[in-house]
Amino acid sequence: MELLRKWLGHPEDIYHLLRFKMGGYRAVMPRMDTDSLGCGLRTCYRYLNQTSRSFAAVIQALDGELRHAVCIFYLVLRALDTVEDDMSIPLDVKVPMLHEFHSHLYQPDWKYTESKEKDRQVLEDFPTISMEFRNLSKVYQDVISDICHKMGVGMAEFLEKKVDSQHEWDKYCHYVAGLVGIGLSRLFSASELEDSIVGQDTDLANSMGLFLQKTNIIRDYLEDQMEGREFWPREVWSRYAKKLSDLAKPENIDVAVQCLNELITNALHHVPDVITYLSRLKNQSVFNFCAIPQVMAIATLAACYNNQQVFRGVVKIRKGQAVTLMMDATNIQAVKAIMYQYVEEIYQKIPSTDPSSNKTQQVIASIRAISLPGSPMASRHHYSPIYLSCAMLLAALSWQYLSTLSKATEDYVQAGEN
Template sequence: MEILRSLGIRGGIYRLIRYRMGAGRPGVQRRDSMSEGLQTCYRYLNETGRSFAAIIQTLDGELRDAVCICYVIIRALDTVEDDMTISLETKIPVLRNFHTFLYDPEWRFTESKDKCKRLLEDFPTISREFRNLATVYQEVIADTCRKIGAGLAKFLEKKIESLEDWDEYGHYASGLVEIVFSHLFSASKLEDTIVSQDTRLSSSMGLLLQKTNIIRDYLEDQLVGREFWPKEVWSKYAMKLSDFSDPENIVPAAQCLNELITNALQHVPGSFTFLSQHKNQSVFNFFAVPFVMAIATLGACYNNQQVFKGVVKIRRDQVMTLMKDATNLQATKAIVLQYVEEIHHKIPPSDPSSCETQQVILSIRKLCVSSESSASRHLYSGIYISRAMLLAAVGCLYLYAAWKV
């Protein structure tokens, strides 16, 4: 593996090879040194985190365990909010007091019917591993759970009416998650303190991810009675948000969809600035991969009627390519540029938000174009180096064959 690094094959490709070979997976590499409870937390991470789990498991040192436990805890908190079978009378106090349960060895919740209910039923295992973390990690995670729980409880009693509400909800649901991760990275000393100081930027990244999920999950949320699209936008196109699932309303539904995607794309510049602050390779990948996956998802959803009929997902091979390529800021900008250009080509001329979408894309293009040129120079340079290495190798084989003769 040192040969790969010395040849400049860093970040994505190297880590992808590690995934294939099992490195970075606690069950393969660190099982003997892990407690049974910590192994359980990683199992829950792999069951609920999907591709995100692989990114967490490439983090360096003790930070990996702290982020794993943090993710599983927030996932359990999120499960309480998501489960529509739990009454508000039960749900709201649980959300508001969730941070205190981290210090209660006996607390568990057995009333959930959600697919992630095991996280709540086995919460004593998770909370025990939380209490085994360094105090600095515990304080950051507990304080964030307090804020998230209070925010989510607020929006159980309040509908998302305006775009300001949409931003506020997104801050509680995902912005604070990006902030807590930034604080953990700073606390670990893998990143400078500046990473955790400008919470506006980390929240911007979180808003982009959360809005992407909300946009993509329209039908899933409708089927269980959840509504997260802001009324300020959808009311311009329908009497009720559920009207978009009617095939007769597919044109206004797509127009509303496009306006929301345009709003989400406005968080891209702040996300670029946020990514530029991270110097540690594993931490950069941690944030960059979900970011480009969100952009790819927005590209797939834009003006796509399938959002109202089923699930729109990016292909698995596409996910692997994004994980492989998003290893530095220049490459990440090149990826984003590719998808926003795809959106640009799909803008319907008659779309009410077409002008705004074009303006947002133009601003993103300006941020990316110089980086794209730089990335292209690096790419061509790499091609020439590879050709030179190939010629050198062929030459060596020729000389060896001649010597054998």
């Protein structure tokens, strides 16, 4: 009954959950026919679905040969990331592996069978992935190999040091996410589905990645603490506590929230770049692929802002909210309206005594300037009372059925949670 109470508090979620479940998902993640693919590619898409909770569906919705290039790009980076995450690999072995990983793309028999990580299949069967990599057009191979090389070097750099300054925070996020944004943008342009400027403007592409990565790092404070990982920059948190772990202590909750708000303010500075980047995209499948994670991120930051729960548990956006964002974020005007909505939500929560309040207000003003609300805002939040009443009645009758959404839908809406 708790699920039903949540729905009744957000009737717009009911409408979009029903619409999504009854076939609306096909607009953003049409079903892919894998029967015509070769054995190697089918295996790669199986690994994609096994290892990606957030991006598998939208990758498979991309148009033409770009779909295969992005699938292989994802799996190559997943394999690289699995090496980085595997704490059973000694540093004197791991560092050279990260530096040289890109070269294994051209070694048909290379694989690694000693990993203990949950996604180890991408290392154990790397020959299948590297074979399909070599089957891609050279223009795609060159992008994937180059990004893999740069990311491996960056990962190795941060294995033995923590993130101290805000500059280093940007640098770390560049290595693990900004480079992904740059690589994807180059693939988009190489496919000719997007103009060359999309792949050439690395600053905007980097901001796309940094906004997502910073959101994840901010939201995952407690989980990372429990796993012994620290990604919040010392330059910021040291102004509020002697140790980063001290922010989780109940007696420090007020300063912890102030630290949280400062980092969210930092992340919000990427939003204007995100909007500019998305405004250049022409292909619908590419736009959906890029826009959906970004609107999930802004919604997540709005949920985390000034929220003590970040230090006590997990802050997630509602499933219905995630589906609503997926269904709406299909054009730049709608994305601008979504960005405007959530920065306004943050603005309303800014404490007058917060040390970062002026900076938060300033960055929100800059976002307002390029995302003024238009007709999409109205269409996103105003529904006929009769229509909503019918939707609520239907939800009340079928809430238990809807709580068991298909696994594909469940995984995909968690894009806002991962």
